[in-house]
Amino acid sequence: MEYLSFELPIKELMDQYQTCSLVGEESGVDVKLACSQIEDKIVEKKKEIYGSLTPWQRVQLSRHPDRPYTLDYINGMVDKGSFLELHGDRNFADDPALIGGLATLDGQKVMIIGTQKGRTTKERQYRRFGMPNPEGYRKALRLMKLAEKFHIPVVTLVDTPGAYPGLEAEERGQGEAIARNIFEMVQLKTPIFTYIIGEGASGGALGIGVGNKVYMLENTWYTVIAPESCSSILWRNWDHKEDAANALNLTPKDALREKFIDGIIEEPLGGAHYEPEAAYLSLKNSILQNIKAFSKFTGHELETQRQEKFIAMGQFKG
Numbered sequence: 001m002e003y004l005s006f007e008l009p010i011k012e013l014m015d016q017y018q019t020c021s022l023v024g025e026e027s028g029v030d031v032k033l034a035c036s037q038i039e040d041k042i043v044e045k046k047k048e049i050y051g052s053l054t055p056w057q058r059v060q061l062s063r064h065p066d067r068p069y070t071l072d073y074i075n076g077m078v079d080k081g082s083f084l085e086l087h088g089d090r091n092f093a094d095d096p097a098l099i100g101g102l103a104t105l106d107g108q109k110v111m112i113i114g115t116q117k118g119r120t121t122k123e124r125q126y127r128r129f130g131m132p133n134p135e136g137y138r139k140a141l142r143l144m145k146l147a148e149k150f151h152i153p154v155v156t157l158v159d160t161p162g163a164y165p166g167l168e169a170e171e172r173g174q175g176e177a178i179a180r181n182i183f184e185m186v187q188l189k190t191p192i193f194t195y196i197i198g199e200g201a202s203g204g205a206l207g208i209g210v211g212n213k214v215y216m217l218e219n220t221w222y223t224v225i226a227p228e229s230c231s232s233i234l235w236r237n238w239d240h241k242e243d244a245a246n247a248l249n250l251t252p253k254d255a256l257r258e259k260f261i262d263g264i265i266e267e268p269l270g271g272a273h274y275e276p277e278a279a280y281l282s283l284k285n286s287i288l289q290n291i292k293a294f295s296k297f298t299g300h301e302l303e304t305q306r307q308e309k310f311i312a313m314g315q316f317k318g
C-alpha cells in the first residue's frame with residue numbers, strides 16, 4: 001500500500017507490526033501481546049489522523065492510487081457476470097474515460113454509468129485520467145435514454161478531475177455535450193442516483209451528476225473547480241492550493257450543509273482502499289434502498305422531484 005505524507009505515522013506503525021510478526025515467525029517466540037499492542041496503536045493513530053483531516057488532505061485521499069475506481073465498484077457490487085458494458089455514442093467514437101452498461105444488483109436491473117481512471121501509466125493515458133471527451137457524455141446520455149425506454153433505474157458514479165480540456169474536445173462540442181446532458185437528465189422519466197466516489201470537479205462531474213438523489217462518499221470532494229486550478233487563477237501558481245481547498249467548501253460535510261447532496265456514505269476507517277469490500281457493500285445497500293424508495297414514483301413525479309431539487313439550490317436576489 002502507498003501512503004500519503006500525512007499517513008506516514010501509520011506507515012511507521014505498520015512497519016513495526018510487520019517486523020514484530022516476522023520476528024515471532026523466525027524465532028518461535030510468542031509475540032502476540034506485542035503485536036496486539038501495536039495493532040491498537042495503529043487503530044488509535046488512524047482515528048487521530050482521519051478524524052481531523054483538512055479539506056486538502058481529503059482531496060489527497062480522494063486521489064489515493066489504491067482507491068477503488070468505477071469498475072472496481074461495479075465488479076464488487078453487481079451480480080456475478082451480469083455487467084454488460086455498452087460502447088460508443090453512435091456518432092463519433094467510444095470514450096474509455098466514461099463507461100456504462102447494464103447490470104443487476106441482487107436481481108434488480110440497473111444502468112450503471114461512471115468515469116473511469118487508470119492505475120498504470122498506459123491505463124491512465126488510455127482513460128485520460130478519468131476526463132471524458134464529448135463522445136463520452138453523449139454515450140452516457142444514449143445509455144440513460146435506453147434505461148428510460150425500459151424503465152430501468154440509472155446509477156452514476158463520479159470520479160473525475162473535470163472534462164477533458166483538449167482542443168479536439170472543444171472542437172467536438174465539449175460544453176454543448178455537458179449542457180445537453182444536464183438538460184436531458186432533469187427531464188428523464190426514470191430514477192437517477194448519483195454517487196461521488198472520488199473527485200467531483202466542475203462540469204465534468206455535472207455531466208452525469210443530475211440525480212434524484214446525490215451522495216458523496218466520506219473521503220471525496222465536489223465543487224466547481226479543482227483546488228490547483230483555483231489557485232492558479234487567483235494566485236498564478238499552485239502554491240495556494242490548500243487555501244483554495246479551504247475556501248471552496250468542497251468536503252462532503254460542506255456539501256451536505258449547503259444541501260448540494262442528500263447524504264454522506266461512510267467509508268472504512270482510513271478510506272475505501274483499506275477495506276474495498278466494505279465500501280462496495282455500503283454503496284450497494286444505498287443504491288438498493290433508493291431504488292426501493294423511488295419504485296412507486298411515476299415518470300412525471302421523478303422528473304418533477306429532480307427539477308425541484310436543483311431549482312431549490314442557491315439564493316436569488318431580485
